[in-house]
Amino acid sequence: MNDDWNNKELKASVEAYVEMQRNERAGQLIVKKQYYNKLAQRFGRSEKAFERGMQNISYVLSLMGRSWLTGVRPAKNVDADVADQIERLLAKLEGQKAVTRTAFGIAVREEARQKNLSKPNGNPSPKFRRVMITQFQREAAVEAWVLQQAAGICECCEKPAPFNGADGLPYLELHYVRQLTEGGPDAVSNAVALCPNCHREIHYGLNAQALSAWLYDNIARLIRD
Numbered sequence: 315m316n317d318d319w320n321n322k323e324l325k326a327s328v329e330a331y332v333e334m335q336r337n338e339r340a341g342q343l344i345v346k347k348q349y350y351n352k353l354a355q356r357f358g359r360s361e362k363a364f365e366r367g368m369q370n371i372s373y374v375l376s377l378m379g380r381s382w383l384t385g386v387r388p389a390k391n392v393d394a395d396v397a398d399q400i401e402r403l404l405a406k407l408e409g410q411k412a413v414t415r416t417a418f419g420i421a422v423r424e425e426a427r428q429k430n431l432s433k434p435n436g437n438p439s440p441k442f443r444r445v446m447i448t449q450f451q452r453e454a455a456v457e458a459w460v461l462q463q464a465a466g467i468c469e470c471c472e473k474p475a476p477f478n479g480a481d482g483l484p485y486l487e488l489h490y491v492r493q494l495t496e497g498g499p500d501a502v503s504n505a506v507a508l509c510p511n512c513h514r515e516i517h518y519g520l521n522a523q524a525l526s527a528w529l530y531d532n533i534a535r536l537i538r539d
């Protein structure tokens with residue numbers, strides 16, 4: 315998937331991806347090959363091309379810290395412009411304004427792959443721009459209860475919080491196993507208290523899916539829905 319994919323093809327791919335994810339969450343059997351086949355027929359590319367396209371979408375989602383479709387491993391090299399387009403299409407489907415950030419992440423990775431980078435001068439006064447963000451109105455009671463249940467122990471690695479916060483309490487972060495942006499409820503049946511390491515890993519790590527599955531299997535109050 316590179317620049318010569320037109321917007322229609324990308325849009326159809328993102329829509330198919332989101333539909334597969336929705337169906338997978340609903341516990342329905344999804345036949346990915348059927349989706350690829352339909353797209354291949356519609357746009358005159360191979361099924362394989364669309365399969366790779368889906369891996370690009372997984373990669374963009376992984377850079378966004380979002381969950382990706384089971385079995386569709388994130389691609390390693392995604393063109394920054396394509397990633398930017400995918401991110402915009404995802405935001406549009408979710409009815410949100412896109413504040414795209416994956417292109418930056420990709421630029422960093424591309425640079426970091428080069429040998430012997432020269433030391434950059436940086437910018438003493440970086441410019442800024444104002445952006446609109448969508449914030450969910452969460453209930454304090456949910457977070458408070460979950461933190462109390464965790465009692466200072468990360469519910470994922472089961473180790474004590476690595477440090478105390480400025481308030482003197484063990485520092486843990488609330489995580490929604492099914493993210494609110496993905497339609498997850500603000501409820502204790504969907505929330506866990508994690509140490510910062512586990513929290514990052516469950517959003518950005520290669521084993522994010524396995525960690526989520528482990529939480530569902532080991533924390534009785536969690537409900538998959």
Ligand SMILES: [Zn+2]
Nearest residue numbers: 468471509512
């Ligand atoms: Zn942990």
Ligand SMILES: [Zn+2]
Nearest residue numbers: 488489490513
């Ligand atoms: Zn989280």
